[in-house]
Amino acid sequence: xxxxxxxxxxxxxEGRAANLPCNHSTISGNEYVYWYRQIHSQGPQYIIHGLKNxxxxxxxxxxxxxxxxxxxxxxxxxxxxxxxxxxxxxRASYNQGGKLIFGQGxxxxxxx
Amino acid sequence: xxxITQSPKYLFRKxxxxxxxxxxxxxxxxxxxxxxxxxxxxxxxxxxxxxxNDFQKGDIAEGYSVSREKKESFPxxxxxxxxxxxxxxxxxxxxxxxxxxxxxxxRLTVT
Numbered sequence: 001x002x003x004x005x006x007x008x009x010x011x012x013x014e015g016r017a018a019n020l021p022c023n024h025s026t027i028s029g030n031e032y033v034y035w036y037r038q039i040h041s042q043g044p045q046y047i048i049h050g051l052k053n054x055x056x057x058x059x060x061x062x063x064x065x066x067x068x069x070x071x072x073x074x075x076x077x078x079x080x081x082x083x084x085x086x087x088x089x090x091r092a093s094y095n096q097g098g099k100l101i102f103g104q105g106x107x108x109x110x111x112x
Numbered sequence: 113x114x115x116i117t118q119s120p121k122y123l124f125r126k127x128x129x130x131x132x133x134x135x136x137x138x139x140x141x142x143x144x145x146x147x148x149x150x151x152x153x154x155x156x157x158x159x160x161x162x163x164x165n166d167f168q169k170g171d172i173a174e175g176y177s178v179s180r181e182k183k184e185s186f187p188x189x190x191x192x193x194x195x196x197x198x199x200x201x202x203x204x205x206x207x208x209x210x211x212x213x214x215x216x217x218x219r220l221t222v223t
Contacts, residue, residue: 034211043116043202043214044155087154100212101171102147102154
C-alpha cells in the first residue's frame with residue numbers, strides 16, 4: 001500500500017482558505033486518495049476522495065497533481081469548527097481488502 | 113437515522129479479563145472494520161470483514177478476536193493476551209469500495 005506524508009501541523013486564520021498538502025509518491029494507478037478529519041475523541045469523518053481528477057463537494061475541494069504523486073485538500077473558508085486532525089490516505093484496491101492505512105495526519109488549528 | 117453505534121462510550125476493566133466491544137450498523141454496508149488509536153497517534157487496523165462469516169487480520173490483530181455472524185454486527189473481543197489494551201477503539205463500515213463511515217468510538221481503560 002502506498003504511504004502518505006503530511007506536515008504534522010498547520011495554522012490557518014478564520015475565514016481564509018486552508019490548503020493541506022499530502023505526498024503519495026508511490027501511489028499506483030488504481031489507488032484512490034481519501035481525506036478524513038478527526039475532532040478530538042470522535043470518530044474520523046469522511047471529507048472527500050478522488051482518483052485523478054479534481055473533486056469538489058460541500059465540504060472541500062481536492063486537487064490531485066497530474067502525476068498523482070501529491071494532492072491538496074482545500075477548505076475554502078475555514079471556521080473554528082474545522083480545527084481537527086486531517087488524514088490523507090491512499091486506499092488499497094478492494095480485492096486486497098479495501099482497508100485504509102492511516103498515517104499521523106496534519107493537525108490544523110484555525111485561529112480567530 | 114442510519115449510522116454506526118458503538119457501545120459503551122467508556123469501559124473499564126481489570127487486567128486479565130476479556131472484554132467485548134459492540135459495533136452495530138444499519139447502513140446495509142457489507143464491510144466492517146476495527147481500528148485502535150493511541151494518544152497522539154493515527155489509527156491502526158485490527159481486523160476487517162468484507163462479508164458475513166468472513167474476516168481478516170489487520171496489522172495488529174494479536175490479542176484480539178472478532179466475529180461476523182450478522183451483517184449489522186461486528187463485535188471485538190479484547191483478550192487478556194493483549195499486552196496494552198488501554199486505547200480508543202473505533203469501528204467503521206463501508207459499501208464495497210466506498211468511503212468508510214466511523215462510529216464515535218469506545219475508550220477502554222484496563223487497570
